[in-house]
Amino acid sequence: MKAVVCVKQVRTLGDEVEFTSDQRDVDPDFVELAVNEWDTYAVEEALRVKEAAGDGEVVVVTVGGDEAEEALRRCLAMGADRAIRIESVTSDVADPFTTARALAAVVGPEAPDLVFAGVQSSDSVQAATGTMLAELLDLPRVAVVTRLAYDHAGKRATVQRELEGGLIDVVEVDTPALLTIQTGINEPRYATLRAIKQANQQEIAVIDGSSDGAPAYRVRRMFVPPRGEGAEPLGDTPAVVAQRIAEIVKARLS
Amino acid sequence: MPATRQVFIGLSPPEIMAWYGLIVVSTAVFVWGASRLVMKYRRGRPEQLDHPWKRLEQMVETVFSHRWITRRDRLAGAGHVLVFYGFLLLFAGTAILGLDSDFTVPLFHWHFWQGGFFLGYKLVLDVAGLMLLAGLCTLATNRWIRRPERLDYQRPLPAVGDRDRSLYRLGDRVFVSTLVLLAVTGFLLEGLALAQARPSWAGWSPVGWVLMKLFILIGLDGSSAGVAHHAVWWIHGLAALSFVASIPFTKAVHMLAGPANVAVCNAQAGKELPGLPPDAEPSEVGYAFITDLSWKHLLSLDACTKCGKCTAACPAAAAGYPLSPRDLILDLREYAEGALGAHSALSLRPHDDPNQSVLGHPVRPETVWSCTQCMACVEICPVGIEHVPIINQMRRQLVEQGNMDALLQSTLETVYTSGNSFGEAKRKRGRWTDELAFGVKNIRKEPAELLWFVGDYASFDPRNQRVSRALAEILQHAGVDFGLLFDAERTAGCDVRRAGEEGLYATLAEENVKAISACEFQRIFSSDPHSYHTLKNEYPSFGGVWTVLHHSELLLELIESGRITPAVRLGYRVTYHDPCTLGRYNGVYDPPRRVLEAIGVDLHEMPRNRDNSLCCGAGGGRIWMKEQRVAGTRRVSEQRIDEAVEIGALDYFVVACPKDMTMYSDAVKTSGHEGEIEVRELAELVLESLGLPPVGEREAVSAATP
């Protein structure tokens, strides 16, 4: 049983932001990096499938520069067996098409039984890379999986996917397949610093991610949206705030 | 004929032979039991025993002064002094007697146990016997009449699967009774022997003399006395030999294990926690199996006399958490015995599996997580048991398994990614200085005399930021040359280490040491006792060796050198709460008090103060964990505020730790005492006493001026 998990090192902004000189991206000084939250659930799910199967391999892949290796080490510390980093190909904000093409070149040859990706990344929220990758690899896919039951011998998986409104759609999919994993599917295990440090000794294969082909989009301009009027302040002390709330509630509901 | 006594008087040669035979048997049993104990300890992890002679010296001093036993319970302490010295003298007496009759006389024909020596001996031993009896009566009175709560073996939170403790109570009674029996029969023997022989020197055994007179009075003649003597002799002898044989298997083992543990225990236990080699395997991290415990810790389990002082001092136990330090130690001890000790060797039930982890059963994870690592238990234990490091080692294994509170897990992840427990951007660490009317040096860019390691709470928590600003104002006023690390500062890691994430702690320590080492300064200070403690005591093993002060020490220095002079004598009625990491961990009790004295407040001590201070409940990472009290109990911080309010008409509850500020500010509200007392930090009071306006007003003034 081999599972490949695509992970992303995402960028988070604090409350301050400045842009690069061409106004097309955020100044890296204002950015903090972290593993994409959805991907930790995906890695955990892959590890559980491997543990249930008794043996197998979990490979984690990411597209990014040196700094993305931290995310891979975290996954290795959780229990992944191998990690591959695909050297970033574009200095632009990474679009799903470019990323998917780079991933396909590596994931395809691995010939996995399952490919996991997070539903979306917290910085881009395209929710597209996984599906595009599945298309490039010609894999069946299910998006927004909240529960997985994998039948390795029968080459199929029964999954639950969460639709809007809370309705659950139960789907059976042929494997190999790609699944995009939703938060809440499991509880990702803690990676101790000891394990992360030992993962520092593990080798991460670095592959050049060149690809031809147009990106899905190009950022023309990035900006901080103008804030609206904003909410009317209610007061400084709890007592005053509570009083105002009570007045508003009574007025609106009468 | 010089005064002496014939040994084995009235015993026939076969009886004497039988007696020596029994000595051999009892000694053999004792040796077997003792060797089983040693074998049990050897199953534990190795640990170096450094400075053996110094340790021996210190052990002798500690044991003979009884310093550790007499604390916080004068009655029991006095009783034990009497029992200890009484027993020791009587034991020495028997040894002297044996030395004379079995060695020096047959081998060298030297009979020293006679004459003046003999008479002195008799007198001393009579006094010793009285001491023993008086001590036993005192202890018995304490245990069964005064009945302190700590001696109730009932588990605070019983659970299914807990072992029955009623045998312990029986054991206590047997122990006391045996010793009483030995003392009483000893005196009886004396009296009967004197009644039979009626020597002229009988007065040298005062108690014996009284008994002799009594026997004579009731008409006991020589031969009846002899018969009685014979019977009592065997009772006394058999009781003594049984007692000796039983030592390794009963409560009496504390006579050996106690001093042994006092000798091997680490003075820095809990204060300096051991590191972890970077290539450690998951199974080598912390304690999971009973054999993971170091041999010293396994030994310490047997030293426990169930006195309960640890549980009585424990803040978690006081707040209804599933932790009783005494029960933890006893559970581990019972398991060690059942898995590795005589019980397991003799296949006595219950039999425990040394290949099964103790985490889960008998030690529940929630027990391990309830601890605030405040060191109250280690501080008061009369035999030097190290509950805190043992719990810490178990936490390391639980962290390794990911078996921890979800909030703790996410906080540890936050500390790893953001470098602080608040999840704030590193850039925002120094933001609290923005509201100051003056600039603060970045010590990474320019040298300063003092490096101020601020700490997470003092940097990011709004209430504590006010304290930081107050302290900055004082330093500015005094012309102190200080600087901050700003963005380069990370969580110092004291609580991360105490929560059991040793790998993360090492990373934080390495990063902080690197950043600090690149700066130019003379000394470091912090207003956060946790940061202060770990920088001072634990960073040296990561290459960071500096002079580190707590801000109370620095303020005292400034006052004493005249660099700041209190202009206003604040007449407030205050009490002072000793923070665990400043007080018990580092012995810094006086500087804050002397500062308070210098600024003219009226200090009323808390009933439990200094080394007996009651933890606020936030330490050991607990501030990052869910509360798990039993419903109906009051939080330990609320109990502390209750205690303060009891003092009556106090203006302020003075703290010197950011977490104390947070915990007690909340507790004042939730305990229902809002308006009756207010929490104030030491630096805020000092600022006020300098006649400078409080920080809030300053900001308003500087904002108003164009």
Next chain:
Amino acid sequence: MSGVLIVAEHLQGRLRDVTRELVTAAGGLGGPLTVAVIARDPGPLAEAVNLSGVDEIVTVRVDSEEFEVDSSQAALEALVAERRPDVTLLGFTVNSMSFGPAVAAKLECGFASDVFGIAREGESIVATRAFYGSKVQAELEFPAGSPVILLLRPTAWSPAEGPGQATVTELQVSPRTARSRHLEFVEAPPSDVDITTSDFLLSIGRGIGERENIEQFAALAEKMGATLSVSRPIVDAGWMPSARQVGQSGKTVKPKVYLAFGISGAVQHLAGMKTSGTIIAINTDPEAAIFDVAHYGAVIDLFSVADELEKLF
């Protein structure tokens, strides 16, 4: 051929609101507007989608009664190949995520999702979307000459209304082997609470900290005459049933008063409540996105306000 193609979204036989919103969005782009209905029984859906502004409705019959990836993808590929629209619009929904990007990858189109602003500039399309947790926004442009597929954010446009006069045609699409099959639906467990019918909702989010604190707010809600609702993290943690969840994957609500404690205002949550009559937000984070939609707000500790409110009701 130029123009806009919309793929209608439906569930259990009913047209979803997002489709009507797509019609409004398309209106701003100009050119003929075609709506595709991919279903086993497209008839009733085609009627429902015959709205003002729609020029043509194309139906594609598929075997599966409910959404199924491979047939939807085959249908869309055929539609794009045949109709050659400049822009194809889908809703940014769980179903569209499964095949929209795939078609874009296969046909090498421009692509973006969670778009909430589109405009035509001459021959090209410019789309606006957010990045980095909604803190910044960006204008995107697409490779010249390629068709563009966009997934639009639900509730970013108002739904189109009014009948239209669209022609209805059918397109035959050769079936593709289905590699996944819908088995059944599982309804969220029934609950006696229907937060969508309440006039006054008191809503709590991650900011309340621990599970034990829910009780305080539940009691406060009852005292104030409000129904308690929650944001997603509370349901994810297992503290409350999903019947109480407000948001895109929960319920959409529109009470007269929405009082939010400790809710940061993630996009998916806002989508579920931003049309409420009066929104009052209490949060300790001054940057919380909920303040952008709230009418009244306070950056203050939630519990102290809750304590004070308890005294007033």
